[in-house]
Amino acid sequence: MSQIDFESVTKVYDGDVVAVDDFNLTIESGEFLTLVGPSGSGKSTLLRMVAGLEDVTEGTIAIGGETVNKLPPRNRDIAMVFQSYALYPHLSVRENMSFGLKRSTNLSNDEISERVEEAASMMGISDLLDDRPKQLSGGQRQRVATGRAIVRKPAVFLFDEPLSNLDAKLRKHMRTELKRIQQELDTTSIYVTHDQEEAMTMSDRIAILNYGELQQVGTPREVYDHPANLFVAEFIGSPSMNIFDVRYESTGDGTGRLTGDIDLEIGDRAPMLEARETDRFKIGIRPENIHVTRDETSAQGVEVFIDLIEPLGRDDLLYFSLDRESSEQIVSELDVEEDAESGDIELDDHKAFIEADSVDPTRERIVLTINTQDVHIFDAETGENVMLEEPKQEQPASTT
Amino acid sequence: MATETDPQHAPETGSESESGLLTERYVELGKAIGFHALLWSLVTIVLFPVLWMIVVSVNQIAFDTFVSDPAAWFSDASMSAYDQMVNETRFLTWFTNSAIVSVSATVVSIVVCLLGAYSIGRLHFRGRQTVATFLLITQMFPAILIAIPLFLVFRDIGLFNTLTGLVIAYVAFTLPFAIWMLRGFYENLPTSLEEAAMIDGCTRVGAVFRVIVPLSAPAIATTAIFTWVLAWNEFVFALVLINDPDKKTLPPGMSEWIGQYSLNWDLLMAGALGATLPMLVIFFFLQSYIVKGLSEGAVK
Numbered sequence: 001m002s003q004i005d006f007e008s009v010t011k012v013y014d015g016d017v018v019a020v021d022d023f024n025l026t027i028e029s030g031e032f033l034t035l036v037g038p039s040g041s042g043k044s045t046l047l048r049m050v051a052g053l054e055d056v057t058e059g060t061i062a063i064g065g066e067t068v069n070k071l072p073p074r075n076r077d078i079a080m081v082f083q084s085y086a087l088y089p090h091l092s093v094r095e096n097m098s099f100g101l102k103r104s105t106n107l108s109n110d111e112i113s114e115r116v117e118e119a120a121s122m123m124g125i126s127d128l129l130d131d132r133p134k135q136l137s138g139g140q141r142q143r144v145a146t147g148r149a150i151v152r153k154p155a156v157f158l159f160d161e162p163l164s165n166l167d168a169k170l171r172k173h174m175r176t177e178l179k180r181i182q183q184e185l186d187t188t189s190i191y192v193t194h195d196q197e198e199a200m201t202m203s204d205r206i207a208i209l210n211y212g213e214l215q216q217v218g219t220p221r222e223v224y225d226h227p228a229n230l231f232v233a234e235f236i237g238s239p240s241m242n243i244f245d246v247r248y249e250s251t252g253d254g255t256g257r258l259t260g261d262i263d264l265e266i267g268d269r270a271p272m273l274e275a276r277e278t279d280r281f282k283i284g285i286r287p288e289n290i291h292v293t294r295d296e297t298s299a300q301g302v303e304v305f306i307d308l309i310e311p312l313g314r315d316d317l318l319y320f321s322l323d324r325e326s327s328e329q330i331v332s333e334l335d336v337e338e339d340a341e342s343g344d345i346e347l348d349d350h351k352a353f354i355e356a357d358s359v360d361p362t363r364e365r366i367v368l369t370i371n372t373q374d375v376h377i378f379d380a381e382t383g384e385n386v387m388l389e390e391p392k393q394e395q396p397a398s399t400t
Numbered sequence: 401m402a403t404e405t406d407p408q409h410a411p412e413t414g415s416e417s418e419s420g421l422l423t424e425r426y427v428e429l430g431k432a433i434g435f436h437a438l439l440w441s442l443v444t445i446v447l448f449p450v451l452w453m454i455v456v457s458v459n460q461i462a463f464d465t466f467v468s469d470p471a472a473w474f475s476d477a478s479m480s481a482y483d484q485m486v487n488e489t490r491f492l493t494w495f496t497n498s499a500i501v502s503v504s505a506t507v508v509s510i511v512v513c514l515l516g517a518y519s520i521g522r523l524h525f526r527g528r529q530t531v532a533t534f535l536l537i538t539q540m541f542p543a544i545l546i547a548i549p550l551f552l553v554f555r556d557i558g559l560f561n562t563l564t565g566l567v568i569a570y571v572a573f574t575l576p577f578a579i580w581m582l583r584g585f586y587e588n589l590p591t592s593l594e595e596a597a598m599i600d601g602c603t604r605v606g607a608v609f610r611v612i613v614p615l616s617a618p619a620i621a622t623t624a625i626f627t628w629v630l631a632w633n634e635f636v637f638a639l640v641l642i643n644d645p646d647k648k649t650l651p652p653g654m655s656e657w658i659g660q661y662s663l664n665w666d667l668l669m670a671g672a673l674g675a676t677l678p679m680l681v682i683f684f685f686l687q688s689y690i691v692k693g694l695s696e697g698a699v700k
Contacts, residue, residue, distance in 0.1 A: 053595050073598045080599050086592035090614045099610075103601030152600075 002077075002155035002188045003029045004050065008059035011045050011212075019045040021212040023059070030186045032179070036199040037209035038235070043192045046209075047158050050190060051080050064155055074104060079149035080158040083165065085141045087133035093120075093144050094129040100152045119151035122181065139170045146178065150185060157182065157189040163198065175202050196236050200224070208232050230383035233284045233376055239317065241284040242350040245380070248279045258283065258377075261322055262302045266372055272386050273377065280380040287317070289374035290352035292359060293367040301367040307349060309361045315353045320366070322350075450676070457481050457669035481666035482674075491671060493646055494653035499678070501563050501638075501649055502631040505570035509627045510620060512571065513578040518608055520579065521586030522594075532583070535576040543573065547640040554641055561644045569637045574627040581626070585619040586612070621689035629679065650675045 004027040011020040020042040027033045035043040048054040050061055052073035060067050068076050079100070087096050097116045101107055107115070120126045123143045133141055142162060149157055162178070163171045179202045182189050193199055199206045200220045208215040208223065208231070216228035227233035233241050246260035255270040257263065258281065266273065273281065293301045307319040352368060359366060377386045455466065458477040466473050485491045519525075520532050550569055551560065559565030589612065597607035613620070632650075639652040648656075654671045657664065683690070 051595070051599060053598070072603070073595070074601045074603065076599075078599060080596065082592045082596060084590055084592050086590065086596040088593065088597070088611055088615075090611075099597070100600035103606070148600075 002064045003027060004156065004188060004190070005062040005065075006046075006059070007062070009046070009049065009056055009061060010058040011042070011049060011054065012057045019212050020049070023212075023214055025207060025214065025217060027188060027190065029188055032182050032189045032191065032202060032204045034191045034193060034199040034203040034206045035209060036193055036196055036206055036235070037215075038194060040211070041209040042212035043194075043209050044160060045212075047080075047160055047190055047192045050076075050156070051078055051158050052076050077155040078158055079152045079154040079156075080160065081145050081149050081162040083161040085133075085145040085162075085165075087141060087144055087148070089133050092130050092132055093125065093136075093147075096133065096144060097129075097148045097151050100148065104152070115151050115153075119147045122150065122184075123147040138166055139174070142166060142170075142174060146181070150181060153185075153187075155188065157187050159189065159191040159193075161193055162191075164193070164195070171198075178202065197238055200236070206236075208235060210235075226385070226388060227284075227376065228385055228388060230282060230284070230378045230385075233378065233385070237286060239287050239351045241286050241376070242290070242352075244283050244285075244322075244350075246281050246283055248273045248276075248281055250274060262370070264370065264372060264375065266375075266377075269372075269377070269387065276379060276386060278379060278381055281386065282378045282380050282383075284376040284378060285370055285374060287351045288353045289371060291369045291371075292352075292354050293369045301369055303365055303367050304350075306359070306361070306363055306366055309354075309359060311356065314356065316356050316358070318352045318354045318359065318366075320350050320352065320368070453669045453673050453676075456665050457673055458666070460664070460666040481664070481670040484664075484667055485670045485674065489657070489667075489671075490645060490648070490653060491650075491674065494648050494650045495674065497563060497647060498632060498649040498651075498675075501566050501570065502628050504563075504567045505574065505631040506624050506628045508567065509571045509574050509578055510624055513575055513582055513623065514613065514616075514620065515608075516575070517579045517582035518586055518612065521583040522591070532580070535579055538572075538576050543634075543636045546573070547636050550637070551640050559641075561642055561647055563647060565641055566638060566649070569641060570627075570631045570634065573637070574630050578623045578627055581623050582616065582619055585616055589615065618689050621686055625682065625686060625690060628682070632675075632679065 006023050006025045009020060009023040010018070012018050023042075023046065025033075035046055037043050045054060049056050050063070050068075052068065052071060056069050060069055062068065063076060063078070087093075088099065091099065094113075094116055097119060098112050101112045101115060105112075116129070117126065120129055123146055125140065125143045125147055128136060128140060128144070133144065136144065142165075145162065159178070163174050166174060175198055191199075191202060203220055205217055205219055206223050207217045210231050216223055216232045218226075223232055223236050227236060227241075230243070234243065244261035246258040246262070246264070248256055248266075249259055250256040250270070254274070255267065256273065257265050262283075264283070273279075302322075304320040304322055307321055310317040310319070378384060379386055452463075455461065455473065458479065458481070459473050460481075461473050461476075520528055554560045554565045554569075559568065593611050593615070594604070594607040597611045598604060602610055634649075635651040635655075638649045639655075642648050642652065645653075645656075650671075654668065654675070657668055657671065
């Protein structure tokens with residue numbers, strides 16, 4: 001019914017700033033798709049183009065089969081939840097919610113008020129209908145903003161980072177609620193966020209963007225387990241994937257080993273590396289796939305320096321480095337980063353989940369084991385995932 | 401310096417702290433007195449002319465006589481100047497003209513500057529910045545410099561000696577400042593509000609009138625008052641563009657009294673008070689809006 005098609009959509013600002021580059025994607029009717037990427041990746045621009053708030057420079061966007069490039073926002077049958085909520089400050093909650101219905105439908109006042117009550121009870125804001133936005137808390141405003149969108153029963157919901165102004169606890173609660181409402185209404189939704197955790201928990205599919213280019217589209221599981229490239233691998237997952245520089249050394253008999261930051265036998269995956277022109281690779285290992293070695297003499301073990309152990313409750317998070325020097329540097333950087341507001345510490349260090357209290361924090365070194373099967377291997381130049389050449393990954397309508 | 405006032409007691413720590421407390425209170429008191437003295441003397445300086453207008457309007461008196469013998473002023477007080485003003489002069493006609501011109505100029509100027517400020521503050525079109533700058537340039541010329549050519553133009557197109565002409569002149573003169581004032585407000589208003597309205601089914605113009613205008617009420621009120629005050633007090637244009645005594649506004653009209661009635665100070669002061677009254681009333685009712693409007697920009 002309300003499938004959304006992007007065909008070679010490009011957005012260029014001021015003649016030379018490319019915000020979105022040749023974006024192709026089909027969002028199925030009723031699907032919850034998340035656009036995720038760092039700031040400036042073009043995700044909000046894409047959403048605003050769907051809403052009709054930005055012109056499309058090239059390509060077409062179609063909603064329900066109808067090209068909407070030239071349609072004004074009011075004729076697109078969409079509803080949008082803004083990051084700032086954009087509630088009309090001079091109107092009560094009830095008036096805020098009925099504003100769109102009055103403008104865009106011929107419903108009688110009774111029907112409108114019925115719809116508003118229904119949406120309000122769905123969002124749990126029935127008691128607030130006569131309040132002004134100023135009187136509401138952040139969480140309540142968010143609910144009103146969502147209520148204002150669902151009351152219209154549009155073909156498409158657009159969410160522009162709707163939860164980023166809430167505190168962490170409320171954010172987690174609201175994301176479950178948003179997902180529940182979307183499922184209940186079965187409305188096609190595009191959700192923009194820079195928070196990969198939100199993307200993972202809410203989406204049917206995730207589209208990851210960087211510098212205006214689509215990197216990968218897939219279910220949360222697909223993009224987590226089979227990242228198309230180094231960018232996706234590092235962006236998805238928290239804490240992010242550990243990346244090591246390595247070289248491939250062929251032993252001549254169709255197999256070989258990786259040497260460099262860490263040394264690994266790669267067994268049956270050698271042919272895929274042999275096929276590459278380069279011998280320089282980056283390997284990625286998720287923190288949960290690194291284990292403390294019981295038997296410290298094991299051949300697959302990697303000896304590392306312990307920087308810090310953070311107790312997380314169920315597990316501990318081990319920060320480690322490969323040599324003494326960077327180890328000291330990281331510890332000092334960690335102190336600096338502590339007061340940084342965003343939780344994403346981008347340090348050139350490595351992390352592993354370890355069993356709680358399994359390692360004495362006063363120890364200097366430790367031996368870790370990495371299972372070769374859990375290792376992602378990326379071309380060091382192109383960043384492509386070398387392992388994806390196996391036909392196990394289906395990439396619906398992806399462009400990269 | 402406080403503790404040194406009583407050196408005998410200095411070694412006793414208890415009384416030292418007591419006297420310390422005492423001097424602290426004196427310092428506080430001194431500060432308060434100084435502050436209020438300064439404040440009220442400023443208020444007096446500002447309001448004294450108004451007081452003097454009242455004093456002179458009921459009894460024409462010299463300042464030193466008033467100071468030496470206020471009772472004499474009181475015994476001779478009369479409202480004759482007011483009576484003369486209403487019955488023997490064109491004061492009421494001028495007052496009406498002033499009101500017509502000020503209200504019309506304000507209304508027209510608000511409507512035009514609302515849309516002008518919105519387009520300059522919000523829409524992205526080529527030459528937007530240039531238009532904004534040109535608007536300011538018009539403010540660099542003194543009124544008298546514009547008044548003469550305006551007189552020539554108005555005479556040729558039949559607007560001379562009409563209130564309409566005066567309204568047009570005032571709108572042209574207040575518009576640039578009004579636009580700049582509102583534009584600043586619009587630039588600070590989150591765009592997402594209009595976007596939400598447009599998604600909710602409004603056209604852009606609809607979004608402006610349904611969402612932006614109600615929100616900018618304080619800014620519009622401030623702008624309106626500014627325009628109104630300017631039009632109400634304006635002298636040069638009104639003098640040059642109106643010749644007919646029945647079409648004059650208050651400022652040039654009242655200036656005729658000087659000389660014509662051999663400088664009747666009481667009449668002049670009564671007229672001045674009569675002319676000030678509407679402003680007092682408006683400011684009294686709209687002061688909260690003005691304060692709000694002036695502090696805009698800090699809107700959340």
